[in-house]
Amino acid sequence: DTAVSQTPKYLVTQMGNDKSIKCEQNLGHDTMYWYKQDSKKFLKIMFSYNNKELIINETVPNRFSPKSPDKAHLNLHINSLELGDSAVYFCASSQANQPQHFGDGTRLSIL
Amino acid sequence: DQQVKQNSPSLSVQEGRISILNCDYTNSMFDYFLWYKKYPAEGPTFLISISSIKDKNEDGRFTVFLNKSAKHLSLHIVPSQPGDSAVYFCAASRYRSGANNLFFGTGTRLTVIP
Numbered sequence: 001d002t003a004v005s006q007t008p009k010y011l012v013t014q015m016g017n018d019k020s021i022k023c024e025q026n027l028g029h030d031t032m033y034w035y036k037q038d039s040k041k042f043l044k045i046m047f048s049y050n051n052k053e054l055i056i057n058e059t060v061p062n063r064f065s066p067k068s069p070d071k072a073h074l075n076l077h078i079n080s081l082e083l084g085d086s087a088v089y090f091c092a093s094s095q096a097n098q099p100q101h102f103g104d105g106t107r108l109s110i111l
Numbered sequence: 112d113q114q115v116k117q118n119s120p121s122l123s124v125q126e127g128r129i130s131i132l133n134c135d136y137t138n139s140m141f142d143y144f145l146w147y148k149k150y151p152a153e154g155p156t157f158l159i160s161i162s163s164i165k166d167k168n169e170d171g172r173f174t175v176f177l178n179k180s181a182k183h184l185s186l187h188i189v190p191s192q193p194g195d196s197a198v199y200f201c202a203a204s205r206y207r208s209g210a211n212n213l214f215f216g217t218g219t220r221l222t223v224i225p
Contacts, residue, residue: 004154031211042113043155043200043215050211090154097206099145100213102154 003027006091006103014111015083021076021106023091032074033092033100034066043090043094049074078108086110114138115203116214125224130188132219134201137182141203145213146175146186149198158199160184191223 004025012087013019025032034046047066048055054066063079074093078085092100116135124130132146142163147155161184163176168175174187190194198220202213220221 033212035215040217041198042217043213045212045214048212055211092154094211097143097211099157099160100211101157102147104152104154 004091004093004101004103005105006014006089008106009104010107010109012079012109013081015081016078016080017081019081019108020078021091021108023076023090023103025072025091025093025101027093027095027101029093029095030071030099031094031096032068034074034076035090035092035102037088037105038088039087046089047074047076063108081108081110083110113217114141115201115214117199117201119184119219120217121220121222122166123222123224124191126193127190129184130186130191130195130221130223132182132186132188132199132201132221134186136184136203136214136215138203138205138214139182140205143204143206144175144177144184145202145204146173147200147202147215148213149218151207155200178209188221191221193223193225196221198224 031050033048037043049068065077068074088105090105091103094100145160148159164215177184198218200218201216
């Protein structure tokens, strides 16, 4: 059973397009997150959602918008993709003050 | 502004010997520290953690040491095994303040030589 699953695993698209990455967790956790790992392998928090409320937004451009239809899902929508958006995006989830569990990542490549 | 740093990008160790991975942080508000292990094409997997009220936490072959005055933590793996070869990320958080987001270091690639 996959605990945190992301789709798609790979995403190749043109600059200027709009795309979405989906994330689902079956752990019953209250909080979900999105992280970005850039070309220097630096993992940085983008968003977190707790009980469908955004509680952290680390100055990410507003082209990025998280959407959580329910506690088990946190999708990431990206508008007007730019070259600098190329990265690996990781979804994670946790229960309060417990270690986060990560998905296997979505590698986004902008042509 | 990187608040968590892992200054060694790579480390090679013989099988059976001890692996020591180091991590430094700058934010004195961090009160919870974690180590994650990552294989290629997979997400980080939680390995071990330590609260700032402790200076040592042990789980099988893995021990994490915390030196708050030096803002330094280390992960000891003994004995090292070939299956331990992976990238290890140090992470820190301010759990007591209710902030759950993790600040990660850039990782150390450990290679255990059979």
